[in-house]
Every structure is written in structure tokens, then in C-alpha cells.
Amino acid sequence: MIPGFLISLLTFPGVVLHEFAHKKFCDLFNVKVLKVNYLTLSGDGYVIHEKPKDFKSTFWISVGPLILNSVSCFVLGLITASQILHAGALYYLAGWLAISFGAHSFPSNHDVEHILKESKNRIQNNESFLHYLSYPFVGLIKIANLLRFFWIDFLWAFLLIGFAFNIFNQNVFAQDSTQKNKAERPSDTLVVGDYYCSRFHASESEKIDPINKEEVKMLENELMADNLYLETLASEIKNMHVDEYSQESIDRYKLKVNYYDQKFEEYNDAYSLYSFKRALYNEMAEKYNNYLKENCEMRSN
CATH class of the missing domain: 1.10.287 (Helix Hairpins)
Incomplete structure (x- = not known):
């Protein structure tokens, strides 16, 4: 098996974007960031920030990478699809970045533990029952992290890229049909x-x-x-x-x-x-x- 740190180094743009997403969502919800390390020699990164004031901030800061990395993977998948007939430098660069971003989309167990902890606090304070919905979400993320041994993080990346290819092909077909009938x-x-x-x-x-x-x-x-x-x-x-x-x-x-x-x-x-x-x-x-x-x-x- 390929060591995890080696995979992280080969796909380091995804690690950097993952930590960048945490930081930007901290900025978005006015949570002070104390320290950021986008990439360490072990292939990981981290963001140290103050404790968020509410559940909403905790939730979005934790799932920020899932949103930003997944969207970036999809967009780069569209760029890759547009370059498939040329297969030049842009094709390979966009493909590598798409895989790297998509493979590091999932929040870590440490990230989602914050969501779980805040949900428990809200439930104990008799707040909205909707906080129970965070339990299955956290469970799914933890299962996904367990399945990383079976490359599920890369499977997620390829699913996003495949979806982008499908959307691109449908759009090209629609444009061709429109051009034929535009007059x-x-x-x-x-x-x-x-x-x-x-x-x-x-x-x-x-x-x-x-x-x-x-x-x-x-x-x-x-x-x-x-x-x-x-x-x-x-x-x-x-x-x-x-x-x-x-x-x-x-x-x-x-x-x-x-x-x-x-x-x-x-x-x-x-x-x-x-x-x-x-x-x-x-x-x-x-x-x-x-x-x-x-x-x-x-x-x-």
C-alpha cells in the first residue's frame, strides 16, 4: 500500500485548499484565526482558531472543505473535459488539481467532533430538535474516513469529475443542436x-x-x-x-x-x-x- 503521507504530498494542493477553506469560513463568521499551517512535512495541515460563538459557525467552519474542495474539483473537471481532445499541459494540470482537491474534500473526524459536541450542548439546553440531524451527518463523515483505506476519498473525486464530464458533454450536445437549428x-x-x-x-x-x-x-x-x-x-x-x-x-x-x-x-x-x-x-x-x-x-x- 502507498503510505498516507506520500499520497498527501502527491496531492498537496488538496491539503492546502482544505486548510484554506477552514480559514476562509473562520473569516466569514468572524472567528479569529490564531495560526495556520497549510502544509507540513508529514503531508497534513492545520488551522488553530478561537472557539466559535454559535452552532452555525461551528458547522460551516467544519464542513468548509467539503464545499470548497468539492466545488473546485467539479469546476476543474469541466476544464479537464473541455481539453480532452487536445490532451495538452492544461488537460493534465486541471486533471491533477481536480483529483487533488476532490480527494481532500471530507472533513476530518476532529472537524466533525466539534459539530457533534455543539449539537449535544444545544440538545441539552432544549434547543431545536433539528440538531439531531447532525448525528447521521457526522456518522457518514466518520464512515467515509474509515473507508479511506479503500480509497473512498479518491472515489468521491472521480465521481465529481465524472459528473462534470457528463454535464460538459450534455452542454456541448445542446449547443450543437442549437447551432444547427439557430437559423x-x-x-x-x-x-x-x-x-x-x-x-x-x-x-x-x-x-x-x-x-x-x-x-x-x-x-x-x-x-x-x-x-x-x-x-x-x-x-x-x-x-x-x-x-x-x-x-x-x-x-x-x-x-x-x-x-x-x-x-x-x-x-x-x-x-x-x-x-x-x-x-x-x-x-x-x-x-x-x-x-x-x-x-x-x-x-x-
């Missing part, structure tokens, strides 16, 4: 051409020509842009350096190829939609022209 369908325009139609009504345009020419042109332009993007991706893949002895290099290449395949499938779907719209437009345009010939008169110059 509102143009209103049908009556184009009579060389015909003069005194009996022609606007309602007939909707019946005969529901597919606007501009809509078909817009789809065609989107296909051209997608095709250019696919060519750029293919060129990047072709020029990628793959070290057959490096699993990381191979995985990065496979990820890029899979992304290209996904975009190629999307391109094929878009092309099918364009072909359908184009054929439908041609059919409707023919009906429209026939209507003009049957119901309108040629304009004389």
Missing part, C-alpha cells in the same frame, strides 16, 4: 417571375411551395463547411505522430479517429437530410411553376 426557417416568399397573377393569393404559396429555396441553400452551405472540417480532421490524423511503444500516444490517436468517425456519421446524416429537402424542393417548385402557368398571365414588357 429560423425563412418565411416563404412569393416569386412570380415573368407572370402577372391578379388571382394569386399568398395562401397558395404555402400550399404549393412549403420548402423555401433559401433553406436548401443554407443546408448546402452547412454541408460544405462540415466537409471542410472533416478534411482538416483527416489531415490532422494523417500528420499525427504515433509512438507504437507509448500506450498514451496510441490512445490519443484512437480518440482522434473515433471523433472523426462520429463527425463523418453526422455529415452523412446531414447529407441525407439535404438530399431529401432538395428533392422535395424540386418537386414543389415544379408544381409551383405549373400553377403559375395555369392561373397567371405572362407579363408584357
